[in-house]
Amino acid sequence: MPVYNDEGIVLRTYSLGEADRIITILTREHGKIRAVAKGVRREKSRFGARLEPFMRDQLQLYQGRSDLQIVSQAVCVGPYSHSIMTDFPSYEAATLMAEVADDLIGDDQGPSGSQYILFVGAISALSRRLHAPWQIAQSYMLRSLSQAGWRPQLNSCVTCGITDSQSPLLYFSVADGGVQCEKHHKPDAVPITEADRALLSALLAGDWDHCSDKPSMTVEHVVEMWARYYLDRPLHSASLIDSNYGF
Numbered sequence: 001m002p003v004y005n006d007e008g009i010v011l012r013t014y015s016l017g018e019a020d021r022i023i024t025i026l027t028r029e030h031g032k033i034r035a036v037a038k039g040v041r042r043e044k045s046r047f048g049a050r051l052e053p054f055m056r057d058q059l060q061l062y063q064g065r066s067d068l069q070i071v072s073q074a075v076c077v078g079p080y081s082h083s084i085m086t087d088f089p090s091y092e093a094a095t096l097m098a099e100v101a102d103d104l105i106g107d108d109q110g111p112s113g114s115q116y117i118l119f120v121g122a123i124s125a126l127s128r129r130l131h132a133p134w135q136i137a138q139s140y141m142l143r144s145l146s147q148a149g150w151r152p153q154l155n156s157c158v159t160c161g162i163t164d165s166q167s168p169l170l171y172f173s174v175a176d177g178g179v180q181c182e183k184h185h186k187p188d189a190v191p192i193t194e195a196d197r198a199l200l201s202a203l204l205a206g207d208w209d210h211c212s213d214k215p216s217m218t219v220e221h222v223v224e225m226w227a228r229y230y231l232d233r234p235l236h237s238a239s240l241i242d243s244n245y246g247f
């Protein structure tokens with residue numbers, strides 16, 4: 001069986017039998033894969049904690065007899081897991097990002113390139129507490145969906161094209177793809193403030209210097225609706241977070 005090497009980051013794990021786990025891994029060269037790590041739940045596993053969620057590893061793999069790959073070696077190159085798993089807001093943010101990455105990136109689809117770099121960058125930033133967990137998660141969601149082709153338009157009305165210097169743009173329509181002016185906003189558009197629009201722009205650009213430290217419930221709601229709409233499914237992790245805010 002041909003053995004191959006790739007770098008990957010663990011998105012999630014499921015128990016299999018008494019001692020094994022099935023691990024969903026976002027890889028640099030092979031897209032998203034599902035692999036079995038044998039004996040990983042034994043106390044003296046040769047993998048140690050290297051295949052826990054959010055660990056980044058250099059992996060050696062081979063194709064098993066089923067659809068699943070088998071992990072034969074894992075060398076940690078990014079030990080992000082511990083600091084994320086021991087801080088609940090970071091854990092919630094990472095779980096939500098993993099759910100979005102899992103949805104966005106198909107199985108065995110070939111190199112995941114910029115999506116891989118974006119996810120690893122966000123998880124690494126989260127593990128080092130570079131920014132607030134909510135900022136990292138919302139920025140990641142906007143940027144990963146943009147890379148997939150769903151970039152919200154924030155500087156001009158999606159209906160008439162009028163710019164923010166000509167008219168206030170204080171509505172956001174998820175279905176129409178971005179902000180709308182007073183004249184064209186649809187009934188289902190969410191009213192937003194100038195501060196919300198500035199925060200959305202900063203999060204989308206990853207412009208941390210202009211990212212407000214204050215979370216906005218409206219922005220959180222808009223980002224979550226954006227992801228739900230374009231991924232075409234509910235986000236379970238987001239519902240968990242929303243329940244804290246009473247949405």
Ligand SMILES: [Zn+2]
Pocket residue numbers: 157158159160161162180181182183184
């Ligand atoms: Zn308009």
